[in-house]
Amino acid sequence: MTWLDKLERKWGRHAIPNLMMTVVMGMALVFACNLLFPRANLISYLYFSPGLIMRGQIWRLFTFIFIPPNSSLLWIVFSLYLYYFIGTSLEREWGSFRFNVYYLLGMLGSIIAGFITGAATNSFLNLSLFFAFAAVYPDMQLLLFFIIPIKIKYLAIFDAVLYLYSFMMGGWTVRAAIIASLINFFIFFGPNVINRFRSNLRYRQQRQAWQQNARNNRNGW
Template identity: 50%
Template sequence: MYEQTFLEKLNRKFGRFAIRNLMAIIVCGMAAVFLLDLYLTYEKGIYFSSYLTFDRAAILSGQFWRILSFIFLPPDSSVVFIVFSLYFYWLIGSALENQWGSFRFDLFYLCGILATIAVGFITGYALNDYLNLSLFFAFALVYPDFQIMLFFLVPIKVKYLAFIDAVYFLWMLVTEGWRNKIVLLIAIANVLLFFGRDFVSKIRSVYRRYKYRRDANQR
């Protein structure tokens, strides 16, 4: 397949620059920001995360670190749930890296980051939520039968959670404003960029099986 050949060529040329355990680094950064928020908010009344958000006006005024620092913003959650959220991020990220290799995983995440930054300069803000959502969709496509405990009680396969997220995703595309629509489309575009050929192949395979059965029944 052309996609595989192209990625292999890129890997041979730039693979030595791949960052190993990228998701572990990002998760550690999120954990550090979360702990700093807890400490500084309590001790100094300072919300550290506010200095890391993607803010176009602030970036253009010289706060250039905001171009990338938003990647390390942790999800808004309690102490208990953030532990499991960060563990899940690490789990899906490391699983994809083990399956794809460091270079392809880094490239997938980098494409998402660059697209999110581009949208941020268009709309004025950017979040890492949809970037990590694209990571979850990728994980569900690679490991559809992986099982997790929903609410720590109910076992459920990742593919069903991905389907629920996809329905919610489509609902947001219909109801949200144009800014959020762009962010959502960019997130799914990143998944299609890496899995588009697989989608087409599966659709063709399903169609061929359907056509074969139809022709067999007509004989």
């Protein structure tokens, strides 16, 4: 029994069903309010700020996840649909509790990074969902630009390269945010990656040994 199994047995009844639907609806609502009432500047009351949190604005620990991408209406619609599709697919695969744990671990990492660096966003957190989706459904196809079919795993590789570039070229604030936002991915998938690496390493070593034995046998004849 894994640590997740133990947690689910004890706390599973407290899981929030359709969590990604709640997050996406919150983003849509914030975007609509900013579009209809720009002077209200709603995002100024939601973004993560360690200083304001320490002064009592505790809600900022959570509300930063509802800030939508700063983009056009068409891209917002596409992004929110993608978040919803990825989140609900993972929840169907894992169950509500495990998806909650994955998302909340990503939030916790972002919050920790926010207190260290002074800022936190949901951008890397949402991208960590994409990496999880690619790990679970690597061969699923997505229509890039609604036209070009491409497998999820290739998009994930492209995003990983962007992550690496941002990590190498960005400041310590960006690096802390990237590391923190991927904590959930490494906790969930790290053991599988390590085991796969070990299996591949053992296979290569055995193959090299077989090839060496075959050469020795041929030379012995």
